Amino acid sequence: MGLAMTAITLGTLSTVTLAPMPSGYELAVSIDGTEGSLERVEARPSSEWNLADGRLNITAIGTQGAVRSPFSYVTLPGYWVGDLVLTFRARCHTAPEVMGRDVCAIFGWSDDMHYTYVHFSNFTDAIHNAILKVDGADRAPLPPAAEPRAELTGAGWHSFRVERTMADGMIRGYVDNSDTPCLVARDPEPWAGRVGLGSFDDLASFDDIRLYVRTDRTTLDDILAPGAQVRQLATGFVFTEGPSWDAREGLLKFSDIPSNRINTLTPEGEVGVFVEPSEQTNGTFYDARDGSLLGCRHWARDVVRYAPDGVATVLADTYRGGKFNSPNDCVLTPTGAIFFTDPAYGLGDRPSEQSVEAVYRLDPSGEVSRVIDDMTKPNGIYISPDGRWLYVADSIDQTIKAYRVGADGSCSDGRVLGELRAEEEGVPDGMTMDTHGRIYCTGSGGVWVFGPQGELIGRILVPEPPANCTFGGRHLSTLYMTARSSVYAVETRATGFMPPVTASGAE
Template sequence: MAEQSNTIRFDSAWNGIISGDLQAIKVAGGFQFVEGPVWDRQRGYLYFSDIPANRIYTWSPQDGVQLFREPSGNSNGLTLDRQGSLLACEHGNRRVSATDDDGSVRTLVERFEGKRLNSPNDIVVKSDGSLYFTDPPYGLTHPAEQELPYQGIYRLLPESGAIELLCKERNHPNGLCFSSDERILYVDDSSTQDIYAYDVADDGTIHNGRLFARLDPSFGAGVPDGLKVDVRGNVYVTGPGGIWVLDPAGTPLGVIRIPEVAANLGWGGDEHRTLFITATTSLYKIETINPGIRHGN
């Protein structure tokens, strides 16, 4: 293992992840707790949440930080659907919502089998338009508020409104993302240091859940949270000490050190090589060699 000021290298393949020892650049700060970065390539800016502030912001190189939506329902994870609407996991409202081009906000799902969701956390859109999201209890203020006796991973079909429980075995499922061919769904559990992989069947259900990787908590503060994949199949996850990068077999390649505890990440920019990181009170970016895969918009 080789450690420099800004990176930790476990494997020589790390040289194909970032050039040298690039430092994460802080592009905005002064927030309460930021999450959910997602790049809108049509509009050329990044969306991100400030959960306690009850706001969604945008950031662009030209205009800096701009308020997009307030209140946001204490939104956490964000993504874009195939039509370009912004999808938000709202802790406060315990729902998944969509904000359309005209600014109107509509509920996509807030209940399963008649019971309120816990607090939807993170979300990803499959190429067929279906939405996959996690539902841990982090947004609940008291255990008595929890109506469902588990923390699920769900699939939502927007056109019909049908919602399906895919998995209820994880303790606190959090970040999730697809492999580039959408045959694997990665989900991490923030109550542990574990990342799981599931096979995605042709009908969209998930099977064969198995441990993909376990992060080492001795590297610093943080737990597995945000998850993304680059075009070569490498998995990027916020975790102890910064951004962990794992190869497609789950072998750790290295860690990108971040000055604050990182919660989530997402690619953007013209070539989709700029990795944006939401970390506690600030938004950071770093340039990667491989672009990230695109889902949704």
């Protein structure tokens, strides 16, 4: 998983002079064409591809999707990248005299509604021979940063190279080993994602595909403290969850759901009890305004505020007359509003009174709004440092989704930020962030770390499957992880991000 060197071999190797290794990059994927199968790529459902003569071929164009976008493409699963160089050879089977014939290079793909692509063609207008973005609506061109040149000429094979850098959003497309790009544009909001190839609406063949990733990208070594090791701080619990660092008391508070209590853990390793019984409180979030603790109570099916003495005040327990399923995790925003997830994990044998497993927003006034209803099993949740994006983990789909937060607190334009799929036990669950906007999400095998735009940095491996994490300690640089029977920690160079709440007073 991730960016390990992998060779995907499909069919018979073509005779071709490969482009030299780009400076500062390393080979991540090679589709050369020896033996293999189409199982290593994923085709858009309505298009048809085959493997013949050592090449990947579009054999049926398929039908248009929900928005105007390329009809036929494949993506490379298991590679979620930001900065990249993609090289390949392709031949469009449409006659050269037909204007608008094309092949496409795709990147930043999270689903059929969200990606960017370079449209190489023999004809230039606003949407042909251009760099375009599919962002929840019909594809739209990015303004060209240089005069486009249409170079998909003739009936033969061409070589292509696409470069994308995240820091400046620049995208460049080259044809036939030219040193000068024929297409250049800047994406003001680039995202990491899968890479792919295809065509808008033509039959085409592809060969000698190479994906390169940066060698100087951020790694876990840049984030973890020198010599840092994951260490067990306490054990003997049943199922630990919901860690929050109490800055006033200088200790960690965390849930042990089946034991029906919220515990405390001092830096010296002393375990105490904060609340018992806790109505099977799961996720918690510390409110620095008054030292209180927000809690999502599974069994009581509500969201509460625990005063520093442990007394609970119910903030919300219904939506449109029906009880919540079992609130799971929450985050406090700078306005004082609370976003929380409501999957059905804690319902037990009780019937659901809600039509979906959703995400809600609780205003300081007490008004509850359903803001997200298109997820399968919403779980962990956090908000970006600039307040523009809400991140939610989906435990069934094994993804993190990012939603744009409007001025009114509404959430829209949900897209997959990252995939968390591995063989080890565990699912995407609780999450936290650092001040650089990096996302730390528990999942298979440990804590997955993503860059702000979704690029996978790596995994912090944990001895037990973790369910949640938070930053704490004097400098907010210790990453605490709740994992089944234990609480673990690792020292980092990062500083945890706690949303600064500017609204006066806790409601």
